[in-house]
């Protein structure tokens with residue numbers, strides 16, 4: 001990719017982010033653009049593969065975040081840091097402002113990232129052999145965190161109806177009755193970007209309440225709102241839901257900060273909060289990342305404007321995928337996400353025809369998407385397209401895909 005190309009579409013103010021700029025991400029070891037060695041990135045130096053798979057964006061973080069991190073870098077001393085009460089005030093204020101979630105500050109625990117927190121919660125409140133429900137197709141580390149911590153994986157398949165996912169509550173209840181101790185909820189859901197409604201969450205909660213199941217809610221994708229569906233935090237349903245839940249949040253997807261991580265877990269139940277805190281402390285998980293803490297604070301306190309500019313840009317990218325799929329990608333049906341920047345493409349018939357749609361696009365189009373099989377049962381024949389990229393890159397990728405399909 002070329003460096004800092006900025007097609008001028010409209011005049012931008014000096015402070016406004018320009019999401020059209022194409023940045024060269026190969027130089028600092030980006031997993032998405034520099035990785036050339038594993039099954040997810042079958043890339044060869046110089047082959048010009050367009051990389052739209054893993055979930056980070058090709059955009060610079062909000063300017064105030066960059067400026068503050070730059071100051072800290074220039075300061076040159078990168079010692080230990082701690083999160084103070086102000087840190088939690090910032091988090092509380094963000095969720096109140098953006099989602100109307102009035103989280104109690106005393107419920108918030110510091111965490112290094114989402115998945116280590118999920119692992120710690122599972123290890124603290126479930127035993128080896130206990131069942132953990134996940135709703136497939138889903139973000140693949142969910143399978144890993146259950147299996148590799150010796151818990152029993154209970155898969156509740158989402159039901160695909162008229163091109164959208166729905167809950168299968170009968171099956172969920174069967175899994176609940178099958179030794180489930182915890183449920184790992186992805187809200188909104190990755191890969192389809194589905195925002196669960198209050199009613200859907202309540203139905204899940206009713207079953208969890210009946211069977212005494214704890215709910216670990218991963219809300220990492222909650223901030224970029226593409227449809228008019230709001231983000232409903234599971235613990236905001238009612239007191240009983242709050243008492244059984246662990247709400248895991250982070251600014252890393254929202255502001256493209258995966259490399260400077262910081263996360264938070266809200267645990268309303270005091271006893272469980274103390275227990276989890278002890279376990280995290282004993283695992284030395286509580287020391288904050290020097291840059292991660294700083295980035296979280298600046299992003300959550302001054303990132304609103306940036307996010308409000310990003311959201312329509314992503315929405316337009318999603319629209320572009322729908323338009324081009326409708327006209328030039330026969331056999332590919334995108335699912336419209338409610339949130340985040342990932343588009344789940346149904347290519348099941350093509351997958352059979354070309355004997356593997358992911359590999360087909362790598363080899364014939366030079367575009368690397370995420371193979372739906374990675375997301376477990378129900379993911380076969382799908383591919384996940386990351387539209388968190390400049391529109392010119394997306395257009396180029398879709399054009400290449402269209403040409404590859406036309407040559408079939």
Ligand SMILES: Cc1ncc(COP(=O)(O)O)c(C=O)c1O
Pocket residue numbers: 055112113114115116139186190218220221250252258261263
């Ligand atoms: C649903 C979901 N949860 C968690 C993560 C990763 O979170 P972390 O890096 O904080 O562990 C991702 C990253 O793609 C994700 O999509």
